[in-house]
Amino acid sequence: MGSLIFRLVLAMCTGGLIGLERGRKRRPAGFRTYMLVSLGAAMTILLGQYESVMLSTRWTAVVDAIGQRTDISRIGAQVINGIGFLGAGTILVTGRQQVTGLTTAAGLWASACVGLAVGAGFYEAVFLAFGLIFVCMRILPFIENILIENGRFINVYMEFEAVEQMGSILHWIKEQDMQILEIDVERARGAQTSYPNAVLSLRLNHKQQHTQVLAALADLDGVCKMDEI
Template sequence: MARDFYLYIHQFNLFSVALRLILALFLGAFIGMERTRTKNAAGMRTHMIVCIGAALTMLLSQYEVFMMYSHWTSIINTYSIKLDVSRYSAQVINGIGFLSAGTVIVNKKQKVRGLTTAASLWASGCTGIVIGAGFYECVLFAFVMIIMCNVFFGTISRKIISNSRNINIFIEYGHGTDLRKILHHVKSMGIRIYDVDVDRGQPKSGINPSAVLLMQLPKRMKHTDIIKKLSELDCISMIDEV
């Protein structure tokens, strides 16, 4: 009985098609749920639609194969028509690449945001393709791994970054001459400065000058310690780790 059901859901039939689309909807939703929680532009609904669309594309490929060897057999043989059923899924991957690119931005702090969301969208599309192909065993393992990367490994990644000796800090200050004072204060704490990316701002428009400092902290100095000490400087109007 179980074997018959296993074979049935791997065939191309109405129940199998419905099962794959429903599975794409729910797995896409779960993948995007964590992105929605962190308030990313491409959230749960976007991941759901991408996953369902990818599954539909793969189902269309299978539909063509089914029709080729049943209702369209005589036409195919008469006109020697050749169909490449893999081209749809290949175009899905390309299309998701353009969609994912729109989620990656670089803000004024020179921080790249949206890479994980872009990767999540791409993985959601690949998940849909695998679901559409009926490869249930593979997609369940892949789904668990994607969720782990988004949720559990995100916490581990943040923990590693917070304990790293290297740190990037964005500061906004009142006048261009204040930067020299800030850099002197940083060096006095035994912190090594790798690079300084300066933005002179637009004083006439009310945009203060800013800089991104790439630094190496001494041993046992926490990220919160350096931010707290620098925030005590009167010339700094804003400070944040990037």
């Protein structure tokens, strides 16, 4: 009983700590979601171990009579498959053609794997995986932001007063020695905005900070809104 309580509590704590960072950022899945996913995964492995023990002890006569055999790894495999549906629900494509929720979905999947390891009693892997996941979610975003800010590629969401002004904006971009890799213009007036908008993928031939590029684009005539995505 002591081992059972320890494993379930450890699964809850590790899952909750992983989800705490996502909850602070108001992501679709947060503290309680991660906690429940890890707890459920650990419970699944414990159930498989329980069935394996019972089939080899108390239920031996029944097993011999019906010839039933079980593989405890099959139950854990279903957790990995099932978590995909939960993770897919957190992935969204916004009106700016921006995909969000991938990190949340990946975190849920990793949390489920940690829960499976806790349930199996593989504590060395549990603490190592928890530390690495924590590094990915808390420390690496700072490094990622630095690399993106100084990178040669930038994706820009723009809103402007009229579609006709797009030509002069594109002409200015080319004059600044920027390469236009892709452009997606939305002419219809949707519910999210009353202005025409576009998503531009640009390559900066000269290294410069993205904030400077965005500030220069925002100062152009006809530009109503400007964001990096």
